[in-house]
Amino acid sequence: MILTMDKICKSYYRGKNEVPVLHDICLSVNKGDYLAIMGPSGSGKSTLMNIIGCLDKPSSGVYRLEGEDIAARKDNALAELRNKYIGFIFQSFYLMPSMSALENVALPLMYAGVPKKERLERAKEALQGVGLADRMKFLPNQLSGGQCQRVAIARAMAGRPALLLADEPTGALDTASGDQIMDLFDEINAAGSTIIMITHEPSIAARAKTVCHIRDGRLSVPGEEVQ
């Protein structure tokens, strides 16, 4: 079991008004799963992704990532958890524009305290894994959108995280590049990595093994009864 969520609720305060966003989310993800979470905008899927990614904490409920309860963790400890267990893939890549592809991929390894020589070695492997061995010294603005997203995937993979968390990974790409990225996801998943993908495109979601829907803050998981 990579993660378990038990009755996760999240609400925000707008002034004094409590605005509930997530209601009693229960979810468990096993190693090797490939999960898509679908929902329209405003459904709470970004909030859910933030909680899964340890960028935010639930208002109530228990979230365990690799067995660790995140409730008691503060800013720095959460950063450590993210670094160790989660590989983020964002819609608009978020690569450091002044760094080469290799340096971008090595960045999270630096935060993990991996020595320079080793982290460059591992970054190189990760880039080879996404088929960019010949683009290591390129800056992000010298790469196409699809290549940038592959660099971002290499960055997410470099730390060998328990979970890859992708937020609209093809949202900024044309169909052809998007398909290549999805093919890459298939490969990665086939090699044993766990993936959670958030998207609002049914064709993209269909590539996952499991598709969950989120609507008005409630998550429905196939095979389980809708509460």
Next chain:
Amino acid sequence: MLGNIHQAFQGVWHHKLRSFLTMLGIIIGIAAIITIVSTIKGTNDQIKENLIGSGNNVVVVSLHQGDYQMDLSDGQRPEDVSVISEETRQSLEALEGVSAVSLFRQRQWGAQVMYRGTEYNGYTLGVDEHYFPVYGYRLCYGRSFLPEDRSENRKVAVMDAQAVASLFPGENAVGKVLEIKGEPFTVIGVVERSSKFRPVIETMSDYYMYANESSGSVFLTEQGWEIVFSFDEPQNAAVKAESTDAMTTAGKTVADHLTAKQIRDAKNSNYSYKSADLLQQAEQLQSMSDSTNKLLIWIAGISLLVGGIGVMNIMLVSVSERTHEIGLKKALGAKRRRILGQFLTEASVLTSLGGLLGILGGIGLAKLLSSAMNTPTAISIPAIIVAAAFSILIGLIFGLLPAMKAARMNPIDALRRE
């Protein structure tokens, strides 16, 4: 850390104009401080050099009443003090650290030296034959005193170049007749200090004289002096020490010796011989110029404060420009300390570059000032080190607030913000 510094330099280079404008306050502040400190140090070095003498190591030992140098211009004569004899002078020369001793009498005011109705306002001295060699005077033209001038009580005078310039500028002084207390004295020669054209400065009052504009000296023989002033007036001693380091002790030894020998009942007397402790005087003068200039340093410090605020401002701009970068780094696992370090490094790279430019600018300005206004400057290495350290410190202090703002950013907000 090295990566941070590298990245900070890249950032500074990327925004060249902005970085330069931000640094300007620091540059101006540091440059001003370096200039001021260099000028202070230059002045101090010059004061010291002037007071200690231009290499001839002469200390003046003079008669004091209490703490003050005796002023004999009103003709009063201290009864307990006797005139120093030639044997005593020779015994002084045998003292440790002393290489030569000259005896002389001196008036600064009230000497009544006139030339065609104009009163001369410099020093008038009655000197023995050792005076010129001890002080290192050389003849410019005419002649110096001869033994006959002394043995025949001739009324002759030697002047230095400054005295000539103030009494009869541009003219040949030899043959001119000065009137001293109504007695005619013929000028026979003009002398100057052989060691370059440096002002003759041995005491505090000399220094102030020089500050106003030195008006020079008129020299008479001892015998000539005795014709117009009192003959039994106690002399001063000009003591030439064997080395600069020996000056203070040689002066003190001679003073003690003279006090013991020349003053009746020396222990209970109000009179004593004292040497002008030149090093101490130099320090007094230096501390005076220091205190005025310290004020200037504080004023320049305000520029640093303003510069620091400018740095803080631009760092805040930099933090909000790079919200996404901060958000991403935090999402990837960067801890607060790392983000803090990154922005602190950037701020201190900015200010230390500013400090470096300021130091270079300050040195340049000091050199420019010294050549344009003919003031002495000396570059102070400790001041440069302190300035460099201080400019880094400014970066750390004024970078702290923006860096903390960055470090505390919530990664979700930072990533989401457009």
